[in-house]
Amino acid sequence: MxxxxxxxxxxxxxxxxxxxxxxxxxxxxxxxxxxxxxxxxxxxxxxxxxxxxxxxxxxxxxxxxxxxxxxxxxxxxxxxxxxxxxxxxxxxxxxxxxxxxxxxxxxxxxxxxxxxxxxxxxxxxxxxxxxxxxxxxxxxxxxxxxxxxxxxxxxxxLRVAEPAGAVNRMIGSASWQLMPEPERSMVARNQGQCLGSVAYRCAAQEYRLVCSGHIHFVLYHKLMPWDHLAGTLLTEEAGGHVRRLDGSRYLPEHLGGGVLAATDPDSWNMVREALWRA
Missing domain, CATH: 3.30.540.10 (Fructose-1,6-Bisphosphatase, subunit A, domain 1)
Structure with missing residues (x-):
């Protein structure tokens, strides 16, 4: 079959x-x-x-x-x-x-x-x-x-949240723990620009939050297929926007490049720019 x-x-x-x-x-x-x-x-x-x-x-x-x-x-x-x-x-x-x-x-x-x-x-x-x-x-x-x-x-x-319009009105989850320096410290620091953050140490529950409209984005560095394929599909089917950090589509074959899922393309770009601001 x-x-x-x-x-x-x-x-x-x-x-x-x-x-x-x-x-x-x-x-x-x-x-x-x-x-x-x-x-x-x-x-x-x-x-x-x-x-x-x-x-x-x-x-x-x-x-x-x-x-x-x-x-x-x-x-x-x-x-x-x-x-x-x-x-x-x-x-x-x-x-x-x-x-x-x-x-x-x-x-x-x-x-x-x-x-x-x-x-x-x-x-x-x-x-x-x-x-x-x-x-x-x-x-x-x-x-x-x-x-x-x-x-x-x-x-x-399930439906993602309405776009917040600005990073300081967003709640999100940024998993920076496995990032190399100086990215690790940069992203961890810049997440403070957000209205709020969650860190469940569990992609299953964090994707659930974004798919259900309770938070505005999730960010991950390590891409193992069992951690992200279900959640990214669910996010897209709930109306969200998912890309690797270089802006390319995330596919099952990818094991690197990070992934960012957000409510819409404009919010994706805002988060990507804000979290990597020196």
Missing amino acids: TTLDPADMDWLAALLMDAGVEEIMPRFRNLGDGDVQQKTSAADLVTEADVNAERMITKALLERFPESIVIGEEAVADNPGLLDGWSRTDRLAFVIDPIDGTFNFASGVAAFGVMLSVVKDGETIAGIIHDPVGQDWIMAEKGGGAILRRLDGRESA
Whole structure:
């Protein structure tokens, strides 16, 4: 199978919820000493919940879509070669972040999410972010708009905020922690020009805020596909404007160049100029 049918989005949403119910929430605030490991740093963690949820989701995807490719964050951590050329295929590719916001999850903070995107022919065609705590989803298929789906089945359209008109009237999230100097200090300092800022350490929840019209922009330096493909598609389908920091389109193949998502092109340009002002 090389495309999605109307029932597949419902099935994918249910799969993410099942992973939350069976593998994630039973371990939330219930992790043992050996259940949390460092990857690249003390802020880059993996837990038994990440590993088991990804394993469960991957198995179910390959059973339903046996000709597909599955790219999971933890699988790539074990075998980075999985990223070689993965997006340039006409087969469906599913990209999974089993727990986005693992630092929060491991710390007992209820700001994390399960993220899944679907890629075909180098384009993101669908994205879902599931909140296992709130038990709801934000979802989009390319060209179909973005929605919030509640547990009882009610749905409502997502829409980015109205343009604020000036940076000092904007609330946003700028993830500068992984930037090299002097960019790191410059962006961190210049974010003070904004009306307000949020820093959830969780792209799943930060993209939710911008898609729902609660903040005006999100900025990230590190581009791993599981962190951003679902959220950027959702932002665009909610009416927002997404580009890499050089102004080019963000595509699944990109692993660098940063990404900025804002309410509209004018706001994107204002934020890009303000945060990089010397």
